[in-house]
Amino acid sequence: MTAIAPMSVERYQRIRKLLSTRQPSLTVCLEQVHKPHNVSAILRSCDAVGINRIHGVWDHKTKLRKGTAMGSEHWVKTEMHSSISDAVGVLKQQNMQVLVTHLSDDSVDFREIDYTQPTAIVLGQERHGATEEAIALADKNIVIPMVGMVQSLNVSVAAALVLYEAQRQRDVAGMYDALQLNEEECQRVLFEGGFP
Amino acid sequence: MTAIAPMSVERYQRIRKLLSTRQPSLTVCLEQVHKPHNVSAILRSCDAVGINRIHGVWDHKTKLRKGTAMGSEHWVKTEMHSSISDAVGVLKQQNMQVLVTHLSDDSVDFREIDYTQPTAIVLGQERHGATEEAIALADKNIVIPMVGMVQSLNVSVAAALVLYEAQRQRDVAGMYDALQLNEEECQRVLFEGGFP
Ligand SMILES: C[S@@+](CC[C@H](N)C(=O)[O-])C[C@H]1O[C@@H](n2cnc3c(N)ncnc32)[C@H](O)[C@@H]1O
Numbered sequence: 362m363t364a365i366a367p368m369s370v371e372r373y374q375r376i377r378k379l380l381s382t383r384q385p386s387l388t389v390c391l392e393q394v395h396k397p398h399n400v401s402a403i404l405r406s407c408d409a410v411g412i413n414r415i416h417g418v419w420d421h422k423t424k425l426r427k428g429t430a431m432g433s434e435h436w437v438k439t440e441m442h443s444s445i446s447d448a449v450g451v452l453k454q455q456n457m458q459v460l461v462t463h464l465s466d467d468s469v470d471f472r473e474i475d476y477t478q479p480t481a482i483v484l485g486q487e488r489h490g491a492t493e494e495a496i497a498l499a500d501k502n503i504v505i506p507m508v509g510m511v512q513s514l515n516v517s518v519a520a521a522l523v524l525y526e527a528q529r530q531r532d533v534a535g536m537y538d539a540l541q542l543n544e545e546e547c548q549r550v551l552f553e554g555g556f557p
Numbered sequence: 558m559t560a561i562a563p564m565s566v567e568r569y570q571r572i573r574k575l576l577s578t579r580q581p582s583l584t585v586c587l588e589q590v591h592k593p594h595n596v597s598a599i600l601r602s603c604d605a606v607g608i609n610r611i612h613g614v615w616d617h618k619t620k621l622r623k624g625t626a627m628g629s630e631h632w633v634k635t636e637m638h639s640s641i642s643d644a645v646g647v648l649k650q651q652n653m654q655v656l657v658t659h660l661s662d663d664s665v666d667f668r669e670i671d672y673t674q675p676t677a678i679v680l681g682q683e684r685h686g687a688t689e690e691a692i693a694l695a696d697k698n699i700v701i702p703m704v705g706m707v708q709s710l711n712v713s714v715a716a717a718l719v720l721y722e723a724q725r726q727r728d729v730a731g732m733y734d735a736l737q738l739n740e741e742e743c744q745r746v747l748f749e750g751g752f753p
């Protein structure tokens with residue numbers, strides 16, 4: 362039997378600092394995004410902009426390749442849903458605007474959105490993009506402008522561009538300066554994060 | 558023997574339109590970035606913001622996995638250099654400011670840079686980041702802010718965030734509204750692009 366070492370003061374403070382910048386009113390929903398390197402890159406970007414919880418709809422539970430996510434899976438929880446309508450239902454219950462990243466004529470430029478509002482960004486599958494159902498359920502389609510010959514960006518790239526526009530707006534609005542996470546969630550992260 | 562069909566008017570016009578938005582005064586330099594999916598994602602982002610030529614320093618020529626770059630390798634040329642000092646030399650001869658993406662205390666926030674100036678962005682290797690030599694040669698270190706526990710972003714994500722900040726600034730400055738490529742380069746692309 363091994364004893365568990367108590368958390369160091371430094372680590373406690375580091376995690377407390379982390380928690381003070383978390384943005385529970387910002388999230389992503391991965392619709393069948395299945396390549397491990399893409400999921401991992403998205404998790405890292407989520408952690409970097411302060412997202413503590415993401416949502417996913419997968420046919421088979423996509424396993425993260427150990428290492429590539431650089432440990433971000435410890436800091437960003439994934440909530441699984443059995444269908445996109447279940448997922449969007451949960452997000453709308455949390456009063457989130459649901460935006461689907463999708464390349465179409467009626468899409469809004471991603472920089473025109475107000476991301477200081479509670480926001481969930483739906484990202485589509487690598488090959489086929491977001492489903493018709495996701496597009497129908499979402500409040501808006503958003504698009505990242507492109508001037509070249511290639512038809513789409515890599516999904517983790519698209520995710521990061523939208524998330525960092527949200528980060529920029531939220532930073533200007535002072536949303537990283539005040540604790541937004543509730544105490545229950547803080548305790549959960551402190552407990553789990555204390556024993557890596 | 559098969560005859561080569563002449564280029565259609567539509568294709569000619571599509572390529573002409575592409576050329577009118579190309580940004581020869583913006584580029585990236587990949588220093589030992591070696592994972593094919595990252596190189597491919599970076600090429601797609603480059604094409605999307607109008608970059609026609611990138612630079613690379615690799616020990617062994619990194620082969621692009623067919624398909625993943627979605628054909629962007631036809632529209633974005635890669636210039637190989639045998640060392641980072643050769644590469645930076647070529648870029649500085651073109652009067653480019655050379656920025657290395659690097660996480661350190663003296664790094665400048667990536668949004669504080671003026672990307673309407675001729676600019677080359679150096680991206681470092683997946684595991685080790687940019688070399689000391691690259692950092693010493695560059696004009697500035699730039700960093701993308703992160704508030705989480707993870708220490709770095711995926712390299713293709715970092716590339717896209719900087720490139721899209723450049724795209725935003727150049728769009729505001731009207732740099733996508735006037736032809737910037739010289740006629741020789743236009744002819745090369747038209748010739749090669751006519752026969753896919
Ligand atoms: C490779 S793309 C899918 C392409 C698919 N053929 C389509 O037309 O939707 C995978 C995902 O990346 C995101 N994406 C890629 N490029 C985008 C762009 N320019 N604007 C918005 N989202 C984009 C979307 O979430 C998309 O579902």
Ligand SMILES: C[S@@+](CC[C@H](N)C(=O)[O-])C[C@H]1O[C@@H](n2cnc3c(N)ncnc32)[C@H](O)[C@@H]1O
Pocket residue numbers: 658659660679680681682683684685686687699700701702703708709710711712713715716
């Ligand atoms: C995974 S990182 C390398 C991490 C490496 N351990 C280091 O400390 O540099 C690979 C490349 O992504 C880019 N990068 C990742 N996160 C970045 C950030 N927050 N700011 C600037 N560049 C970043 C840089 O080009 C870096 O060389």
